[in-house]
Amino acid sequence: MAKKADSPLSRRAWITTASGVIAAGLIKTQADAVKIVAQEVSTPAQDPTKIPGRLTSELGQRAPAEQPRRLVRSPNLSSSSRTPLQDLYGIITPADLHFERHHAGIPNIVQEEHELLVHGMVERPMVFKMADLKRYPQTSRIRFVECSGNGGGAYNRDRMPTEATPQSLDGLLSTSEWTGVLLSTILREVGIRNGASWILAEGSDAAVMSRSVPLEKAMDDAMLAYGQNGEAIRPEQGYPVRLLLPGWEGNAQVKWLRRIEVTDRPTMTREETSKYTDPLKGGRARQFSFVMDAKSLITFPAFPYQLPDRGWWEIKGLAWSGRGKITRVDVSTDGGSSWTPAELQGPILSKSTVRFRHLWDWDGRETHILSRAVDETGYVQPTVHQLWDARGERTSYHQNHQRAWKVASDGAVTFGLGDLV
Amino acid sequence: MLSVLMVSVLFSGCGQADLPVTTSDVLPTEVADQLPPSSPQTFGFGGEATDERIAMWDIDVKPDGEGLPSGSGTVAQGKLVYETQCIACHGATGTEGPFDRLVGTGPWEEWPSARVVGAYWPYATTLFDYIVKAMPQLTPGTLTADQTYAVIAYVLNMNGLVADDAVMDAATLPAVEMPGRDRFVPDDRKGGPEVR
Numbered sequence: 001m002a003k004k005a006d007s008p009l010s011r012r013a014w015i016t017t018a019s020g021v022i023a024a025g026l027i028k029t030q031a032d033a034v035k036i037v038a039q040e041v042s043t044p045a046q047d048p049t050k051i052p053g054r055l056t057s058e059l060g061q062r063a064p065a066e067q068p069r070r071l072v073r074s075p076n077l078s079s080s081s082r083t084p085l086q087d088l089y090g091i092i093t094p095a096d097l098h099f100e101r102h103h104a105g106i107p108n109i110v111q112e113e114h115e116l117l118v119h120g121m122v123e124r125p126m127v128f129k130m131a132d133l134k135r136y137p138q139t140s141r142i143r144f145v146e147c148s149g150n151g152g153g154a155y156n157r158d159r160m161p162t163e164a165t166p167q168s169l170d171g172l173l174s175t176s177e178w179t180g181v182l183l184s185t186i187l188r189e190v191g192i193r194n195g196a197s198w199i200l201a202e203g204s205d206a207a208v209m210s211r212s213v214p215l216e217k218a219m220d221d222a223m224l225a226y227g228q229n230g231e232a233i234r235p236e237q238g239y240p241v242r243l244l245l246p247g248w249e250g251n252a253q254v255k256w257l258r259r260i261e262v263t264d265r266p267t268m269t270r271e272e273t274s275k276y277t278d279p280l281k282g283g284r285a286r287q288f289s290f291v292m293d294a295k296s297l298i299t300f301p302a303f304p305y306q307l308p309d310r311g312w313w314e315i316k317g318l319a320w321s322g323r324g325k326i327t328r329v330d331v332s333t334d335g336g337s338s339w340t341p342a343e344l345q346g347p348i349l350s351k352s353t354v355r356f357r358h359l360w361d362w363d364g365r366e367t368h369i370l371s372r373a374v375d376e377t378g379y380v381q382p383t384v385h386q387l388w389d390a391r392g393e394r395t396s397y398h399q400n401h402q403r404a405w406k407v408a409s410d411g412a413v414t415f416g417l418g419d420l421v
Numbered sequence: 422m423l424s425v426l427m428v429s430v431l432f433s434g435c436g437q438a439d440l441p442v443t444t445s446d447v448l449p450t451e452v453a454d455q456l457p458p459s460s461p462q463t464f465g466f467g468g469e470a471t472d473e474r475i476a477m478w479d480i481d482v483k484p485d486g487e488g489l490p491s492g493s494g495t496v497a498q499g500k501l502v503y504e505t506q507c508i509a510c511h512g513a514t515g516t517e518g519p520f521d522r523l524v525g526t527g528p529w530e531e532w533p534s535a536r537v538v539g540a541y542w543p544y545a546t547t548l549f550d551y552i553v554k555a556m557p558q559l560t561p562g563t564l565t566a567d568q569t570y571a572v573i574a575y576v577l578n579m580n581g582l583v584a585d586d587a588v589m590d591a592a593t594l595p596a597v598e599m600p601g602r603d604r605f606v607p608d609d610r611k612g613g614p615e616v617r
């Protein structure tokens with residue numbers, strides 16, 4: 001918040017201050033003088049063209065008025081925090097705002113001591129230090145990571161929220177430029193034995209969190225990521241190295257990775273049996289439902305924003321698919337009766353979020369605005385009715401149905417289709 | 422492909438927002454998911470993993486029981502472990518919480534109460550794999566193999582899946598029949614127009 005200065009430092013007062021400093025003998029060079037002056041400029045609302053600005057610094061910081069924050073629901077017990085999607089531009093999530101999800105806290109790992117063990121059905125069981133991993137051919141790619149439970153808060157017919165924000169509902173989604181070594185490079189190094197079909201990936205956290213992953217994915221586009229948005233991966237995201245499985249549910253992308261065992265069957269860990277399986281109607285449950293289907297979300301306008309007047313507004317949002325590229329995002333401004341293709345902003349990358357925009361001339365009447373994503377497989381983001389029909393109303397995870405915002409005649413925006421569902 | 426990229430770069434500099442966006446615009450910016458052909462078969466970075474080293478970390482348990490250590494535990498022994506190590510989070514009868522409910526046999530469809538061991542968990546071995554690594558929450562990895570077998574025996578007994586005099590060990594645990602086993606089906610979603 002840019003607070004208004006009640007009594008802005010006048011030029012006379014500033015001169016007096018500077019003079020006092022000079023008189024005290026603290027200024028010996030011109031550089032000193034600039035430094036002292038710069039420190040005086042921390043009070044906002046002065047004419048910035050009349051006072052030299054702040055000097056360089058070793059570590060940058062956000063503008064005082066720009067302080068986006070992750071949403072942490074119960075600080076003392078929390079194992080997740082959510083990205084402020086409504087506060088961000090473009091597609092990259094600043095690393096310190098990437099959502100968090102862990103099962104036993106964020107481990108404190110010393111990079112120099114961290115090792116990755118790769119064994120099982122391999123020709124050469126090996127141990128890699130981080131320096132070893134970093135010496136292998138390096139690659140970077142922009143990919144989203146999303147928790148498969150993201151958005152589940154808007155699935156239950158009897159508990160549809162209205163005061164949900166993009167962050168509170170779908171903030172378990174972030175996009176980064178990840179850097180690391182392809183897992184296929186490391187598996188090639190150790191030599192996969194005939195008959196192998198799965199790997200077990202295991203973390204070095206206090207839950208020793210582990211997931212089974214098909215070898216096919218491991219050899220396709222999986223990465224051992226140690227970089228995030230140009231710097232070392234953050235501790236919350238798996239420092240010093242995590243498994244990245246582009247397009248797949250976040251839980252399987254094991255952080256703080258310490259062990260990979262090549263196997264011929266899944267291990268059936270708790271996170272792939274009791275959790276992260278999707279109950280279906282008819283008493284069945286879907287297992288190893290890794291891929292995140294196409295999804296989109298309007299991030300503006302959204303609760304708790306209130307449009308101050310009618311007229312031109314740009315509807316903005318994000319779309320993404322775990323199966324490849326987004327090919328189209330449709331926007332409806334009449335509650336889903338008619339749809340118009342939104343403008344997609346490049347780069348349109350596979351398994352990455354994409355920005356969409358749609359110019360809307362709001363006539364001031366109450367309506368609902370929605371978006372629906374289409375990906376390169378021809379999949380169309382379904383309505384909640386379609387998911388209810390396909391899976392039942394008691395399912396969990398992968399609830400990628402269309403999101404809607406109600407715009408009231410006074411401009412107030414709330415979540416959901418309300419009675420239109 | 423390169424020429425397509427260059428055209429796209431040229432136009433983007435002019436701010437022509439109405440240019441159609443096609444997927445071919447961006448293909449050249451993506452790195453291939455494989456090593457260049459000039460790469461050696463192996464690079465030799467990293468060290469050999471000794472058997473001792475592997476044994477130290479290879480503590481997971483497979484659904485057929487592979488990886489289970491020696492040791493054993495009874496339902497009665499497990500009650501003691503449960504009441505000192507587990508009860509605060511899972512409740513006196515495994516149903517009270519405040520954290521995950523452990524005990525119940527259904528009705529299975531009543532989510533989330535149905536994700537209990539007796540109704541949902543497909544493999545008893547998962548209990549060992551999970552508890553020995555991740556439980557108790559505040560002192561994970563501190564239970565002995567005997568204590569782990571024992572507390573599993575107690576939890577299974579509370580779910581009505583093993584008898585009061587049951588002994589859990591590397592042979593008996595994988596043989597426990599779990600009601601949830603045949604509920605699980607593979608993921609049949611595959612993209613395309615069909616919603617599954």
